[in-house]
Amino acid sequence: MINFHQVHKAYRVSGQDIPALQPCDLQIARGEVFGIIGHSGAGKSTLLRLINRLEEPSGGRIEIDGEDATALDADGLRELRQQIGMIFQHFNLLSSKTVADNVALPLKLAGKLTRNEIDQRVASLLARVGLSDHARKYPAQLSGGQKQRVGIARALATDPKILLCDEATSALDPQTTASVLQLLAEINRELNLTIVLITHEMDVIRRVCDRVAVMDAGVIVEMGPVSQVFLHPKHPTTKRFVQEAEHVDENDQHADFDNVTGRILRLTFQGDATYAPLLGTVARETGVDYSILAGRIDRIKDTPYGQLTLALTGGDTDAALERFAAADVHLEVLR
Numbered sequence: 001m002i003n004f005h006q007v008h009k010a011y012r013v014s015g016q017d018i019p020a021l022q023p024c025d026l027q028i029a030r031g032e033v034f035g036i037i038g039h040s041g042a043g044k045s046t047l048l049r050l051i052n053r054l055e056e057p058s059g060g061r062i063e064i065d066g067e068d069a070t071a072l073d074a075d076g077l078r079e080l081r082q083q084i085g086m087i088f089q090h091f092n093l094l095s096s097k098t099v100a101d102n103v104a105l106p107l108k109l110a111g112k113l114t115r116n117e118i119d120q121r122v123a124s125l126l127a128r129v130g131l132s133d134h135a136r137k138y139p140a141q142l143s144g145g146q147k148q149r150v151g152i153a154r155a156l157a158t159d160p161k162i163l164l165c166d167e168a169t170s171a172l173d174p175q176t177t178a179s180v181l182q183l184l185a186e187i188n189r190e191l192n193l194t195i196v197l198i199t200h201e202m203d204v205i206r207r208v209c210d211r212v213a214v215m216d217a218g219v220i221v222e223m224g225p226v227s228q229v230f231l232h233p234k235h236p237t238t239k240r241f242v243q244e245a246e247h248v249d250e251n252d253q254h255a256d257f258d259n260v261t262g263r264i265l266r267l268t269f270q271g272d273a274t275y276a277p278l279l280g281t282v283a284r285e286t287g288v289d290y291s292i293l294a295g296r297i298d299r300i301k302d303t304p305y306g307q308l309t310l311a312l313t314g315g316d317t318d319a320a321l322e323r324f325a326a327a328d329v330h331l332e333v334l335r
């Protein structure tokens, strides 16, 4: 659906070119939820805004649904933008218009539907986002979560193929964030909409994304399926985001390990393996004792996972490690 070939972007500031995105290759498949995470200034919004050409690339080629988006004329660009909806951190609603009129606006601008058809479409969009009872209200009369639902309905008005979300949940409390993410996941599933989502929270990525790109200083430093990147982060920036999501203080963790005897290992379980009674079996068979130093059990999108850091003492430690290595888990020996 989205194809970047060596796309780069520099902003011209007082006669100087300041790079914001280094040459970047990226493929996002139809129906995928693709996350972009990175610190402030990493180039996330720049990358996102290149997709609907709110920013002009300095070079490279961008294909959207097989079409060269870098070669479009004004009409072509208007068509492209109707196929790409966008939602924002601060919702960007028109305060002087009702909820229904905000959602109707892109349809009026497109000029393809009659008044009646627009009314019907707006009613079905508001039903879709659970706001049928709020059509005549003004944005100031809504909660943050409701405003973002209006933003989503408006973004979906022209029946786009792609939805771009720039920090769409950053202004919302955790519970409202969860409900908006759930709505995005539903829309993705039911409409097979491709979603590209920027966030600075790994937890948002974990809940809805299929793949993730980690950005640092204009470069994608790590990219892959969320389970891979989240459970086995490689780049220091990725590790920091994962630790933030886990509320782990890296220094604390190492201090703890200094006082622990035995072998230290980390086991990662995914899918059905999460529920298998592996620890007890291995302990019984090899005579090792284990203590749990850190652990978590949660879900990545719909797949359960568990990650445990263990210290092994006594018994046949090598045999235990062999048993773990042969089982349906990911084993890392930390010490």
Ligand SMILES: Nc1ncnc2c1ncn2[C@@H]1O[C@H](COP(=O)(O)OP(=O)(O)OP(=O)(O)O)[C@@H](O)[C@H]1O
Pocket (backbone or CB within 6 Å): 011, 012, 013, 018, 019, 020, 038, 039, 040, 041, 042, 043, 044, 045, 046, 047
């Ligand atoms: N219109 C602009 N003119 C000049 N420089 C810009 C412009 N927009 C962005 N930049 C610069 O480009 C770099 C990347 O900015 P971008 O907005 O893409 O970052 P970001 O990852 O979205 O950050 P944030 O998390 O704060 O939104 C930054 O150094 C920023 O200062």
Ligand SMILES: [Mg+2]
Pocket (backbone or CB within 6 Å): 044, 045, 046, 166
């Ligand atoms: Mg940004």
